Amino acid sequence: MTNPQPARRRVPRNTLNRERVLGAAVDLLDHAGPDAFTMRALAQRLGVGTMAVYSHFKGKDEIIDAVRERLLAEVELPPAGSGRTPREELRELCRAVYRLLSDHPSVLHLLTVRPVHGDEGTAVVERIVGLLLATGLDRPAAARAQTALMQYTVGAALWTARGRQRAGGHEDPGAALRTRFAELPAERYPHLVDLAPELASAQDGLPQYEHGLDALLGGLLAGY
Amino acid sequence: MTNPQPARRRVPRNTLNRERVLGAAVDLLDHAGPDAFTMRALAQRLGVGTMAVYSHFKGKDEIIDAVRERLLAEVELPPAGSGRTPREELRELCRAVYRLLSDHPSVLHLLTVRPVHGDEGTAVVERIVGLLLATGLDRPAAARAQTALMQYTVGAALWTARGRQRAGGHEDPGAALRTRFAELPAERYPHLVDLAPELASAQDGLPQYEHGLDALLGGLLAGY
DNA sequence: ACCTGAACACCGTTCAAGT
């Protein structure tokens, strides 16, 4: 909270720049959530007047775009041609995207709240499409497969974030769901009451994502 | 014995109720989008002072919950045991959920912005789990499959809504993406430039969803 | 060029008051 006091020395007045603003924005988003991501809170975290930020960004929307671009660029592309099969590389690439979205739930919100304008994440898409073609898919099938993989990845990350949000703190995200389902009237919801523990176990983030991802990849690449 | 109504010529003062408020809220959300969904705008649409709504709902959050519940309850469950195979019923059920989310993009926003507390959509989940068990999946596999199907459905609907939002009006959602990809530097993004038309075609909503859904179902039910 | 405080037009909601 308290920023490092830069001594009483005559500190250069212009200690603010785009980089510092973006860093504080990511911190604020990841730590306090989208609702607390305010221009005023951002400026306060930077130890500066609210309007100082406007000297480096046109407005909040430009900051949102920049944050999204910065985080999407952070996806670690696995080294190419490491002797694995295209399908294994695909798996790892998708997991990297999921990990990013899962580590920074704020990006999901930014993706939802504002359409993508720039070339953010383009490198990842290029790589995935290339791998899909390498497995033998024809061009329309590769395009549909790429879209389906991204759709599932975004949905799974959103689902996980929603679960964490609902659980509040550090508790097990499935716990609330288990008790909720277990307490349902068994006449109307026999399967949910019965499968409450299993459904709760399926809220475990990465393992669940991998289960669905393998099924999806299996279906998309069937026969290749 | 229906009592003869007093039939006062005088128009009843209290013409506002929860039902009317919810109807206006859905209209406002679907027509003007989440940003325009304001308590003041809602009241104005109802021809009433802003605070009148607070006589029927505790606040905006309660309206959000009620709208979500109302729309999720609208998912048309296909008639049970219509002679089709469980897999065909599963497909139709998932398509119904997708259609609802696609027709009312606002629900997606409501799902993102606020965790689910009530039993909304529980009936659909019950049905899907039952069908998955009927295909022969064991309990953990059925739970994971149910979660994966919902994750993919939410992600696909969100993707489609995002594309429509980016396209602005009634244009082809893939058009913008096609030109954007086609104009990329071909040295860095050879596949994207090459597959721009196919990737644009994959932004067509329901057909793309069905492609991914069939792949996912195929992978989840492989061997059963 | 960079930063500031006051001010404007919004927002959700509280409150005291009307019927």
Add this chain to the structure above:
DNA sequence: ACCTGAACACCGTTCAAGT
């Protein structure tokens, strides 16, 4: 019980002014 207007504490952003 239902509805109202004024007011409060927020928000993003404009503006004129400081350095």
